[in-house]
Every structure is written in structure tokens, then in C-alpha cells.
Amino acid sequence: MLPVERRRKMARLIKSQGAVNSRELAKALGISVMTVRRDLKVLEDQKQLEITWGGAVPVGFEAHDIPRSHKAGSMLEAKVAIARAACEFIQDDSFIGLDAGTTTLELARLLPSLPLTNLSVVTPDLEIALLLSGYPHIEVFLTGGRIDPISRACNDTDSVAYLRRIRTTVAFVGINVWGTQHGVTTSSSEKMHRKVQLMNSADKSILLADSSKYAKFSPWRVAGVEDFYRIITDHGLSHDARQALEGVGAHLVYAGA
Structure with a gap:
């Protein structure tokens, strides 16, 4: 799978599921966690997602309430x-x-x-x-x-x-x-x-x-x-x-x- 196609699939997964950790992405795509992290950084630079501790969420996603x-x-x-x-x-x-x-x-x-x-x-x-x-x-x-x-x-x-x-x-x-x-x-x-x-x-x-x-x-x-x-x-x-x-x-x- 080409890197561009892999990242496109990764972005779709994160958008559909709301929040995904790096290990889940690695397993779903059949790649290493290190490759996942590199791809997430590229997608974040393209403003397609936001990197969180251990994974990523779609842009604008807020999982927790604000005090x-x-x-x-x-x-x-x-x-x-x-x-x-x-x-x-x-x-x-x-x-x-x-x-x-x-x-x-x-x-x-x-x-x-x-x-x-x-x-x-x-x-x-x-x-x-x-x-x-x-x-x-x-x-x-x-x-x-x-x-x-x-x-x-x-x-x-x-x-x-x-x-x-x-x-x-x-x-x-x-x-x-x-x-x-x-x-x-x-x-x-x-x-x-x-x-x-x-x-x-x-x-x-x-x-x-x-x-x-x-x-x-x-x-x-x-x-x-x-x-x-x-x-x-x-x-x-x-x-x-x-x-x-x-x-x-x-x-x-x-x-x-």
C-alpha cells in the first residue's frame, strides 16, 4: 500500500471512530507503531487530525467536558x-x-x-x-x-x-x-x-x-x-x-x- 493511500485510510478510520490509539491503527493497517506515528504527524501537519497521547482524534473532537x-x-x-x-x-x-x-x-x-x-x-x-x-x-x-x-x-x-x-x-x-x-x-x-x-x-x-x-x-x-x-x-x-x-x-x- 502506498503511503498516501495508507494515510488516507488512516484518516478515514479516525474520522469514523472518533478516537483511535496508535496500536489499534497499526493492527488495522498491518504496519508498525513507528510508521503510524510518522503518518499521524504528516496528517496533523495537513490539519486532517489532532495527535493525542497514544493516538489521534479528528479535528474538533472534544472527548471530555470543560470545567x-x-x-x-x-x-x-x-x-x-x-x-x-x-x-x-x-x-x-x-x-x-x-x-x-x-x-x-x-x-x-x-x-x-x-x-x-x-x-x-x-x-x-x-x-x-x-x-x-x-x-x-x-x-x-x-x-x-x-x-x-x-x-x-x-x-x-x-x-x-x-x-x-x-x-x-x-x-x-x-x-x-x-x-x-x-x-x-x-x-x-x-x-x-x-x-x-x-x-x-x-x-x-x-x-x-x-x-x-x-x-x-x-x-x-x-x-x-x-x-x-x-x-x-x-x-x-x-x-x-x-x-x-x-x-x-x-x-x-x-x-x-
Whole structure:
């Protein structure tokens, strides 16, 4: 097998499987681990993949969640703008679902000042629940279950079971990665099941996702971009990204100036 053909096959394997170690690649291709490492370096220089400890992952692949403290200050202006745009989809006497995350937290911060007399909110997010629980016109429901120390949210089967028993008018879904090809994905099966149920329990779902998270993906698929009533993002998306998203049926709302 010619080196170019071998590297092409290697890139396809990594793209299809999400993450592969060097020994697995060597066995699959019938070559030495040393040859695998040389080929991976060539493919990384061509920006076809990213080398990790012991192997490689596709470009944009994020296997693990980012600690909440690291995300809090990232893209803050865009998150606030997205949150403001999301307020347009909340009416009086609504029962909304707020996913865990820093963008949904910005939306929660705006809720008390909206011209509403009655609002019900269900969330797995501890910080959101504590923030809203002090307002008499906002009724807050916390899903319960095991608290994930990274996301600071209830993140197990108890949380999913709680969401299964309710019906909301709209669910606002937060995410760390999204894109046209892989859709909306997340880093663990627990988070995937919770987000899927949050969407299934709602009359319609709205994705809140800033442009810095676009063209990235994680192992567990939540939904396609076309499955959301609206996707609220910022103006940082490229023209090609906008065309690609609209081409697969995504309904985009651009927040901010």
C-alpha cells in the first residue's frame, strides 16, 4: 500500500471512530507503531487530525467536558446577546426547561426582569435553581439526582426520570459543541440522555450555542441541528457555516449587532 493511500485510510478510520490509539491503527493497517506515528504527524501537519497521547482524534473532537469555571468568562458578550434573543420566546404563564450551562445561566439572570407575572422553570442546574428560587413570581423545579462536579448539574437517571414526568412549553438547550455534520453532541451518555429527555418533554426546543463551539463534536449525539425549532447563535459564524446549516434545515437566529 502506498503511503498516501495508507494515510488516507488512516484518516478515514479516525474520522469514523472518533478516537483511535496508535496500536489499534497499526493492527488495522498491518504496519508498525513507528510508521503510524510518522503518518499521524504528516496528517496533523495537513490539519486532517489532532495527535493525542497514544493516538489521534479528528479535528474538533472534544472527548471530555470543560470545567464550568473555565467556560464562565468565554464568549461572554455573545452569550449575553444569545440570552437576550432567547427572551423573545418566553411568554407569561410559560413552563420552560433550562438546561445546565453558562449560556442558559445568562438567560436565567434575565428572567426576573422580564414583564412576566408567572413563570415556571425546571432545570438540572444548581446555580440556575438557586438564582431563580428567590423570586415569588418564578416557580423553580430542580430535577434532582447525582450532582456532576464538573458541570454542577444533576446528571443521572433520576434527573432523566424527573424530566420524563413533566411537559414544558419550550426547552432551552445548552451545548459545548455543535456542527452541521455531527449535529449537537455531548461528552457523556448521562448528559446525552438528560438533554434528549429535556427536548422530548418540551413542545419545542431552542438551542443556545455561540459560534466558538461550531464545527466541534463529542462522542454522544443529542440531536441534529434541524431538530430544533430555532438555533440562537452570534454573528461569528462564517458565511460557509451559515450556508451549510441552512442547507440541512437549521433555523438560525443571530443575536447581537
